[in-house]
Amino acid sequence: MKEAQKAEAIRLSLAGLRPCQIMDVMEKSHGGAPGAAGFLCQDMYNFIARQKKEKVHGSDAEYVLNFMDGKKEEDPEFFFKYNKDDEGRLQNIFWSDSQSQVDYEAFGDVVVFDSTYRVNRYNLPFVPFVGLDNHRKTVMFGCGILSNETVASYVWLLQAFLEAMRQRHPRSVITDGDLAMAKAIEVMMPGADHRLCSWHIEQNMVKRLRGNKLKEFRRFIYTHMDVEQFEREWAEYRSRHKITENDLWMGMLYELRKKWSTAYTKGRYFLGMVSNQRSESLNARLHKHLERRMSLIDLVEHFQACTVSTRRRQIELDAQAQHGVKFTDRSADPFEKRVARIFTPDMFPKVKEQVRRLHKWKVTEVTLDNGFLLHEVSSIENTSRRVQVRCTFEGALLVNATCQCRMMESEAIACGHIFCVLRHNNVVEEIPAFCISLRWTKEAKKAFQTELGISTQVWSEQMDRFHALRNKGNCALFKASKSEAETERVMQFFDGIMSKEIENNGSAHATSFGPLPTHFSAAHRSSTSGVLDPKKIISKGAPSLRKRWKAYPEFWRTN
Numbered sequence: 001m002k003e004a005q006k007a008e009a010i011r012l013s014l015a016g017l018r019p020c021q022i023m024d025v026m027e028k029s030h031g032g033a034p035g036a037a038g039f040l041c042q043d044m045y046n047f048i049a050r051q052k053k054e055k056v057h058g059s060d061a062e063y064v065l066n067f068m069d070g071k072k073e074e075d076p077e078f079f080f081k082y083n084k085d086d087e088g089r090l091q092n093i094f095w096s097d098s099q100s101q102v103d104y105e106a107f108g109d110v111v112v113f114d115s116t117y118r119v120n121r122y123n124l125p126f127v128p129f130v131g132l133d134n135h136r137k138t139v140m141f142g143c144g145i146l147s148n149e150t151v152a153s154y155v156w157l158l159q160a161f162l163e164a165m166r167q168r169h170p171r172s173v174i175t176d177g178d179l180a181m182a183k184a185i186e187v188m189m190p191g192a193d194h195r196l197c198s199w200h201i202e203q204n205m206v207k208r209l210r211g212n213k214l215k216e217f218r219r220f221i222y223t224h225m226d227v228e229q230f231e232r233e234w235a236e237y238r239s240r241h242k243i244t245e246n247d248l249w250m251g252m253l254y255e256l257r258k259k260w261s262t263a264y265t266k267g268r269y270f271l272g273m274v275s276n277q278r279s280e281s282l283n284a285r286l287h288k289h290l291e292r293r294m295s296l297i298d299l300v301e302h303f304q305a306c307t308v309s310t311r312r313r314q315i316e317l318d319a320q321a322q323h324g325v326k327f328t329d330r331s332a333d334p335f336e337k338r339v340a341r342i343f344t345p346d347m348f349p350k351v352k353e354q355v356r357r358l359h360k361w362k363v364t365e366v367t368l369d370n371g372f373l374l375h376e377v378s379s380i381e382n383t384s385r386r387v388q389v390r391c392t393f394e395g396a397l398l399v400n401a402t403c404q405c406r407m408m409e410s411e412a413i414a415c416g417h418i419f420c421v422l423r424h425n426n427v428v429e430e431i432p433a434f435c436i437s438l439r440w441t442k443e444a445k446k447a448f449q450t451e452l453g454i455s456t457q458v459w460s461e462q463m464d465r466f467h468a469l470r471n472k473g474n475c476a477l478f479k480a481s482k483s484e485a486e487t488e489r490v491m492q493f494f495d496g497i498m499s500k501e502i503e504n505n506g507s508a509h510a511t512s513f514g515p516l517p518t519h520f521s522a523a524h525r526s527s528t529s530g531v532l533d534p535k536k537i538i539s540k541g542a543p544s545l546r547k548r549w550k551a552y553p554e555f556w557r558t559n
C-alpha cells in the first residue's frame with residue numbers, strides 16, 4: 001500500500017467503515033476492477049490491525065481507562081466509572097459525556113437499554129443507553145460494558161448511570177428480554193415504568209410455539225383489548241391449548257403480562273415505542289458493525305463514532321427546525337398553522353393528524369363532576385363511539401384537559417378529542433400549554449443549551465498539512481480536469497513533486513497515519529495502570545433468545 005492509501009484507509013476507518021468497505025471505496029476510486037487499487041484486501045486488514053496494535057500499549061483495559069481520563073481532561077463533566085475484580089481485572093465500566101447528560105435532561109423521560117451480547121473478544125455485554133430526541137431520532141445517554149449478565153452487574157450499571165445523571169430517574173424504561181436487567185430496574189429505579197420489547201417477546205415465542213398456538217398468542221402482544229378481555233381470552237387460550245402449571249415459560253410470561261401486552265401497556269408513557277428493535281438507521285449502525293474480534297477500545301471508539309454521527313445529524317435537524325416552518329395550506333385550520341410553528345418537522349405530521357381529527361368528533365354532552373367539566377365526545381360517523389374528556393377551568397379559562405384515550409399520557413401528543421373540546425370551548429388559535437409537551441418542540445433543548453460537544457481528533461502536523469492539501473486539491477483538480485491543457489500542466493507539476501526528495505520536517509518519527517493517541521500520556525498512567533483485561537466469558541456461540549429466557553423463569557419467580 002502506498003502511504004497516501006494508508007492515510008485514506010485510516011480516514012475511512014475512523015468514519016466507521018470496515019476494512020472490506022474501505023477496500024470497496026478505494027477500488028472504486030481506481031476504476032472499480034478488483035485489484036485496481038494495487039493491493040489485496042488482506043493487506044488492508046493487516047495494515048489496520050497493525051495500526052490498532054500500535055495504538056494499544058499495555059493492556060486493552062488500561063488503554064480504555066486512559067482514553068476515559070483523556071476525555072475527562074477535555075470535558076470536565078465527562079463521567080466514567082469502573083470496577084475491578086479480586087484479580088485486578090476490569091469488571092464493569094460505564095461512561096457518559098457532558099452532552100449526553102444534557103440530552104438526558106431534555107429527553108431522559110424514556111430510556112431504552114439497547115444491549116447486544118457477546119460481540120467482542122471477551123464476550124461481554126455491551127449496553128448503550130439511548131432515547132428519543134425531539135426529532136424522534138436516537139439520542140445517546142451513555143454506555144456500559146459489563147463482565148456478566150447478573151442482577152448484581154446490572155445494579156452496578158444502573159447505579160453508575162444514575163450517578164452520572166445526578167439521580168434523576170427516567171419515567172419509563174424499555175428493555176429486551178433480559179430478566180436480570182428487569183430485576184435490576186425494579187431495585188434501582190422502582191418508580192420507573194418498565195416494558196419489555198415486544199420484538200424480543202415475539203422472537204422468543206416464534207421459537208417455542210407453532211400453528212394456532214403461535215398465531216393466537218400474537219393477539220396478546222399486539223391487539224388492542226381491555227384488561228378484562230385479556231384475562232378472559234388468556235384463560236380460554238390456556239384451556240384450548242391445554243397449558244398447565246408445568247409450563248413455566250407460559251407462567252412467567254403471564255406474570256410479566258403488565259410489561260408486554262397491549263392491554264396492560266396501553267396509556268402508559270413509552271412515547272409510542274413498543275420495542276427497542278433496530279429499525280432505525282443509526283440504531284442499526286450501533287449494532288451492525290460489532291464484531292467478535294473487537295477489543296474494548298474498539299467498542300469504546302465505535303460508540304464514540306456513532307455518538308458523533310448522531311450529533312452531527314442532530315445539529316442539521318435542529319438547524320432545519322429553527323429556520324423553517326412546515327408548509328400548511330392557506331385554508332388549513334389555525335391549530336395546524338400553530339402546530340407547524342411549535343413542533344419539529346418530524347413531529348408535525350403526527351400532531352397535525354390529531355388536529356385534523358377534531359372535525360370527526362363533536363361534544364354531545366357536558367356535565368359537572370366534582371369541580372371538573374366532563375365533556376362527552378362522540379364520533380360524527382358512529383355516535384356509539386364515545387370518549388370522555390375531563391376539563392379543569394379557572395374562571396372562564398380552560399387550564400387542563402385529560403382524555404380517556406390517554407394519548408397525551410402515553411405519547412405526549414394531544415389527541416383529536418382534546419382538540420375537539422378546545423374548539424367547543426371557543427379556543428380557536430392559540431394552543432394551550434397543557435396540550436404541548438416540550439420534549440417534541442423546537443424549543444426542547446433551549447433550557448439546556450450547550451455547545452454540542454463533537455470531539456475532534458488531534459493529528460500530527462504532517463497529517464494536518466495533508467488534509468488541507470487534499471481538500472483544496474480535490475476542488476482544484478476537478479477544475480483543472482475540465483481542460484486538457486490544464487490537466488497536462490498539473491500532471492507535470494505532480495511529476496515534479498514525485499521525483500523530488502522531500503524531507504519530513506518537524507518530526508523525527510515515522511509518519512503517523514491515524515490521529516495522535518493524545519489519551520495515552522504518561523500523566524494518566526498513575527491512576528489506571530495495572531488494570532488487567534477482563535476475563536473472557538466462555539461460551540459456545542452467542543446465546544439464543546430461548547436460552548436467555550430459559551435461564552431466568554425460576555429466578556424471576558423466587559426473587
Ligand SMILES: [Zn+2]
Nearest residue numbers: 403405415417
Ligand atoms: Zn383522546
